[in-house]
Amino acid sequence: MTQLESVIGLEVHVELHTKTKLFCRCRTDFGAEPNTQVCPVCLGLPGGALPVLNQKALAYAIKASLALNCRIAKEITFDRKNYFYADLPKGYQISQFFQPVGTKGYVEIEVDGKVKKIAIRQLHLEEDTGKLIHLGGILSSPYSRVDFNRAGVPLIEIVTEPDIRSAEEARLFLQKLRDILRYIDISDCKMQEGSLRCDANVSVRPAGSDSLGNKTELKNMNSFRSVYQGIEYEINRQRELVMRGESVLPETRHWDEENEVTRAMRGKLASADYRCFPDPNIPPLKVDSSWVEQLADSIPELPDARLKRFVEDYGLPLRDAQLLTGSRELAEFLDATLAHYRQPKAVSNWIQGELLRLLNLENMGITSCKVKPQDLGRLLEMVDKGVISGKMAKDIWEEMFASGKGPETIVKEKGLVQISDENILGQIVAEVIQENPNSVKDYLGGKKKAIGFLVGQVMKKTKGQANPQLVNKLLREKLTEGS
Amino acid sequence: MFLYPVIEEEVFAIYAHLSARELAVEVKKNEGFREKMAAALLQKCSSAQKEYDLFSSWYGEKIAQKYKEVISEKASSDKKLLGVPYVLDDTICSLAFPAACGSPMLQNYRPPFEAYAVSLLSRAGAFLCGKARVAEFGLGCLEESPLGAVTANPRGKGHIAGSGAAAAVASGAVSFALGVDTTGELREAASYCGIFALKPSYGAISRRGLIGFSPSLEQAGILASRSSDLALVFQEIAVRDPQDATSRETFSFSPQGDQAKIRKIAVPKDWSSVPSLHEEVKKVFADKLEQLTAMGFELDYISLPHFFYAPAAGSLLAAVEAFSSLANYDGVRFGCREEGRHLQEMYTKTRSRGFGKRSSNFIIFGALVSSGKYYDKYFVQAQKLRTLIKRELLACLLEYDCLLTPTVPFTAPLLGRKASDHGGLNFVEASYTMAANLAGLPALSYPVLSEGSLPLGLQFIGRDKGEADLIEIASFLKKENF
């Protein structure tokens, strides 16, 4: 038996976070009451369906195309995909077939330590459909309720070439795609909320063959995990069929999350004739090249480039760099902090430790964090200069996090400046030695750990403001002097 | 065989002789006139409705009261069409009336918005009397109707009017009408009823609020008894609409009275080989060509090999667009519904009952020629043919000021015949009109009235945005009693 390889292509739908819909000025707010964000255009009322393109949505699609290394069309057109379904108000969906926004792009993923390019066939704009609310299950429901709030919300669809060879590659691609799209700030990309959706075309063939086997279209994978599991399951299912000499039916299959299997969807076998043709209501749009340049300039450094820079320029360990570049905001926080305080590893540690700890504790995103990067820089600088201790820094940090005040202000308000004056500390150290003869005896008798107790006593007397290194030094000096 | 309607009603006489401009001036300055006007409108609309069955919905006997209310609200400001009565094709949305569009599918449908052109007319002070009957969705002229009513011709007893709006204008009940012209419907009805029609350049008037079926061909146009009224109304509504992406930059439009700039006129040399051309139309048109030559116009008979393919290409393209554009009639958000055991059955039952036969056939025709197997063979080739027709016309209009043809190959058909007698999908009635829709060029139908025969029309096709030229030549010819 020859080896079988799997061939996978993905179709990814991403909801753009514009304020209004793709072709009308209805809001796109999530969670609005049903059918309160609709108008004659998105409801497809007779005489009302005259679409006017949302310029922001096009700008987002161009940015996404640029970030995914696509060629940008000089002229784009919109086309009608005709079919009947209850969530489709006009009887056709406006999409792009003939002249999409972006073509021939790629995304790089790392597979077994090697960079692999996944080619992107095209990236186009299209409108979302409405939502069906079934009473009970879809099979048992006697009728369905239709909410058209989502109808007309702008989506981009990203179609890959069948370059993906495993469920793991699919997952890596999707994660990389999400990171990139979040970086350029065009979508929330939340799979659970449906702002990122992924369908997979899966087939198997003898390894090395150029021909494609019958493919199934896999739907309803609502998390990165289910994308992995669904594809993995489907590959194995198809392999077993082929091994048994049976054929794979070209059909649409549904990932059943609960039972962890894929199931054929009824009535989806016949390939539909969508009769796509240019929508006469939307004339072709010339894409201005200077506008594209402007949009290109607005694209921030993307995750791969930033990762490279963090490792090479900042000298951060790969693990740190990966974690920090996983979020555009965290990475930008690091960059901004380093502009004031150039100790990459220290800042990286602080962000991964203290900042993430508090964010997780408060269940907050970095965007709502009140601390300014330069304030973190100054806080760490104060530790370096011995103005405050590391322990004090953590207390001050909590206060900074809660109030957004600068570290100096907090230090001043609370009188928290570290005591580093040798004269003052010398006196206190002398007092502590006098008051604790037993510990002194222990120390001198060889129990070196006893010094910890004495340091603690000094800290207690100074309400924690004594410079601990200095206290240590003075204690040792004084204890050795006396012996 | 037929008689011009004798206008006996005395009250009606108060506006029959006034142009829209004159009428607006009277309404503005003379409160007593408004009273009389309201009474006249009631009388005239009622009798026209009784005689020709032209309204699909209107104010009925409340019209006089409504007229006075609306006008007194608007009389204080300067409005060019103050108190000028008009009707709309039922396929144009207004908030005041339902839009059944001649279809069982839309009986009792009330649009929750109005057409942009209607808003502009309302702003200009015009008074909307009601909605006029159309063939189902305005596809072709009103010869048969799934709703049963077919409007009679005020200028040809026993013949069809083509549309309720044309009858409303021809009967003198209203000064003008706004209608939709997709394959030539507006010009055809004007030809049947002996009035003027202007189908403007594509995109000159917003299509927002037009319940159409073929977005790339359809255009709102004007029907009137006077060419000067066409000009006045056009000026008010030919405004770019930012909510219609196909609407075009507002262009300067200032027809200079009745001095015609048009001198060089092209006539398709094969104009008389249209198979359905009636002898009478042929004779009148030939006479008119001679007259024009005698008047000093330069006439040339030129070869336009693709011009007469226009009805077939237009029908095919409009059918594909209709298949898609009428897919929103699914019994979910509006319109009629026939219950089914499941969603797809509900669709099929609803659409089978809701669409009349001609619409059904047209939609199926569109589905056929755009299906996978025939998409390239028919649909794509028809789009290429459209390019050839358009190029040919543009080239002709570089050399000539306009193209002249009969408007329709025949005069108003008899009441009670079926559209399929004319070929149904064939659009023989659009033999001369369809090309202007395919090319998006402006076209004007000029009425030819002669004692003892049915009216007919001459069609002038002009240059892109050349509406002023067309209106000027119409005014000039009218002045010359052409």
Place this chain on the structure above:
Amino acid sequence: MHFSREEIQKAAQDARISVSAQQEEELLAELKAFPLQEDFFLRLQKENVEQTCYGPVEENIMASDEPGASLPLSEVLQNAPDADESCFLVPKVVE
């Protein structure tokens, strides 16, 4: 133009319109009489002519991403053949 009965039935089905035997007959006759010059279309297929899919159009019209008014719920549902307090109702979607 010539089409088979099956093609007519399939097109009708795709358009969600049912066609009686009599209507099918009429439609076949109408299509047969359709004045399309098949030869001319075949020739055209080989010619390199661009397609015209739009009326004459000018510069782009786009809209800025500023919310406008939506319809009030009462007007959204006013023409609906079947609706509850906030949604349109349709028969079950599974056949």
